[in-house]
Amino acid sequence: MSGRTAAATAMAFRDQLRRPLVLILLIAVPAYVISRSIATTEGIPREIGLPGGEQVLTTMKDLHGAVMGGTAVAFVAALVGVFVMQSALRGDRRLVVAGFEPGEAITARLIVLAASTALVVAVSALVTALYFTPSGWGVFLVGLLLVGLIYGSLGTLAGAAMSNLAATYLMLFLVMTDLGIVSNPMFGDGTPEGWAALFPGYGPNRLMVGGAFAESFPVAGLLALSAAWAVGLTAAAVAVLRRVVGRRS
Amino acid sequence: MTAFAEVAGSFVREQARTPLNLVLLVFIPIFFVVIFASVLGEFAEALGGDLAEQAATSISAGWAAAFLCGTLAFFQLNSARDADRRLASAGLGPWRVATGRIAAALVLGALVSAVAYLTLWLRSGVEHPPHAALAILIFAAIYIGLGALIGVLVRGQLEGSLIVVLVFALDVFSGPAMTSGGGLTSFTPTRDAAELLIAAGGGRDSPASDWIGAAAVAAGGIAIAMVAFWLSARSRGS
Numbered sequence: 001m002s003g004r005t006a007a008a009t010a011m012a013f014r015d016q017l018r019r020p021l022v023l024i025l026l027i028a029v030p031a032y033v034i035s036r037s038i039a040t041t042e043g044i045p046r047e048i049g050l051p052g053g054e055q056v057l058t059t060m061k062d063l064h065g066a067v068m069g070g071t072a073v074a075f076v077a078a079l080v081g082v083f084v085m086q087s088a089l090r091g092d093r094r095l096v097v098a099g100f101e102p103g104e105a106i107t108a109r110l111i112v113l114a115a116s117t118a119l120v121v122a123v124s125a126l127v128t129a130l131y132f133t134p135s136g137w138g139v140f141l142v143g144l145l146l147v148g149l150i151y152g153s154l155g156t157l158a159g160a161a162m163s164n165l166a167a168t169y170l171m172l173f174l175v176m177t178d179l180g181i182v183s184n185p186m187f188g189d190g191t192p193e194g195w196a197a198l199f200p201g202y203g204p205n206r207l208m209v210g211g212a213f214a215e216s217f218p219v220a221g222l223l224a225l226s227a228a229w230a231v232g233l234t235a236a237a238v239a240v241l242r243r244v245v246g247r248r249s
Numbered sequence: 250m251t252a253f254a255e256v257a258g259s260f261v262r263e264q265a266r267t268p269l270n271l272v273l274l275v276f277i278p279i280f281f282v283v284i285f286a287s288v289l290g291e292f293a294e295a296l297g298g299d300l301a302e303q304a305a306t307s308i309s310a311g312w313a314a315a316f317l318c319g320t321l322a323f324f325q326l327n328s329a330r331d332a333d334r335r336l337a338s339a340g341l342g343p344w345r346v347a348t349g350r351i352a353a354a355l356v357l358g359a360l361v362s363a364v365a366y367l368t369l370w371l372r373s374g375v376e377h378p379p380h381a382a383l384a385i386l387i388f389a390a391i392y393i394g395l396g397a398l399i400g401v402l403v404r405g406q407l408e409g410s411l412i413v414v415l416v417f418a419l420d421v422f423s424g425p426a427m428t429s430g431g432g433l434t435s436f437t438p439t440r441d442a443a444e445l446l447i448a449a450g451g452g453r454d455s456p457a458s459d460w461i462g463a464a465a466v467a468a469g470g471i472a473i474a475m476v477a478f479w480l481s482a483r484s485r486g487s
């Protein structure tokens with residue numbers, strides 16, 4: 001990392017530290033949503049389909065433990081992405097005019113976004129662990145992290161393309177549709193429809209459900225699908241950020 | 250009156266200048282009612298509530314109006330603070346600016362509520378149409394107050410939008426639709442409005458106490474929003 005990138009990153013983190021409410025909310029929002037939803041859910045029996053086709057009998061309470069962390073991470077990471085982009089639009093163009101390379105300015109923003117996402121993922125995993133123990137923590141955590149990366153990048157793209165209000169509405173709409181309903185085994189017959197795979201959260205969500213309830217399941221395809229979404233959207237977010245902060249007018 | 254209508258109209262046009270905002274204000278209530286309502290019955294049962302499907306469909310219309318209006322009021326206050334101060338200093342005065350903002354928020358809230366109500370009516374019918382329409386409007390009014398209050402207390406857009414989400418989640422998970430009672434249920438801002446909407450969806454009349462409670466909280470929400478917009482519009486020196 002160049003000296004200027006390190007300086008921009010330090011400034012970006014200092015900017016966050018000046019707003020301690022952000023830090024508190026990045027912890028409080030997922031912690032409240034996850035703990036409240038799991039704690040109040042009844043232990044109603046529920047048969048679901050795991051990745052690979054195996055059927056398993058679990059409870060609605062455990063299912064909430066398996067999927068609520070992903071929904072909370074997605075929504076918070078998406079909002080952080082939206083407002084990271086807004087900060088870049090306001091401040092980072094000035095850095096570029098003052099002599100910074102666009103890549104140096106956006107690296108700092110992306111590190112802040114990644115750190116915020118990592119914090120939300122860590123909080124979500126810790127709170128989930130208080131109520132529910134997945135069969136395989138490793139796969140479960142990978143799914144959680146991929147949800148954060150995918151929706152953080154989607155938020156960044158939405159923040160570049162539309163107003164804050166529209167981006168916030170759109171992220172709510174997308175997260176609720178994708179992770180809240182379409183990929184959620186709590187509803188329907190317990191197995192997402194085939195077309196659910198078209199949504200960005202499908203892969204990570206199935207990884208989390210598999211990691212939560214299966215000793216072993218076919219991970220490679222879901223991992224490849226999720227990684228493709230994460231890499232593609234991150235690359236798109238980087239390209240848009242570079243274009244936005246590099247514009248001199 | 251003409252000047253006031255002009256100011257309030259310009260605040261509405263401010264939102265209309267971003268067509269995507271309007272599209273989403275219309276589309277999301279439809280989405281909430283049509284798609285989300287179909288799974289809310291199962292969701293409520295899992296959380297210990299006892300919503301029948303029709304009542305679940307009704308409550309989804311209230312929630313759509315609530316979240317959209319809360320977020321709208323927050324961003325309306327947050328992003329217009331400087332412009333409103335200039336308008337007030339230029340002779341309009343903070344009260345008239347605040348009244349114009351409230352009027353614009355209520356017009357947009359009524360639009361969202363009307364879309365949610367019409368979707369509800371087309372999807373599953375409404376047993377008590379006036380009751381349901383009023384209850385959805387009450388949800389909107391309460392969240393206009395909450396959004397404006399958050400907007401005047403919190404300057405950061407990320408912080409503010411996360412607090413709107415947190416308040417909404419607290420309200421939804423503790424409301425009568427999702428719990429079997431006790432704890433926070435008695436203190437959530439939309440408790441009475443939710444009871445009204447659930448009753449209207451299920452074809453039952455509501456007791457007068459629910460109407461009085463919901464109207465009082467909605468009036469409180471509008472009063473809070475008025476004070477919040479006034480505080481935001483007045484110049485630092487006055």
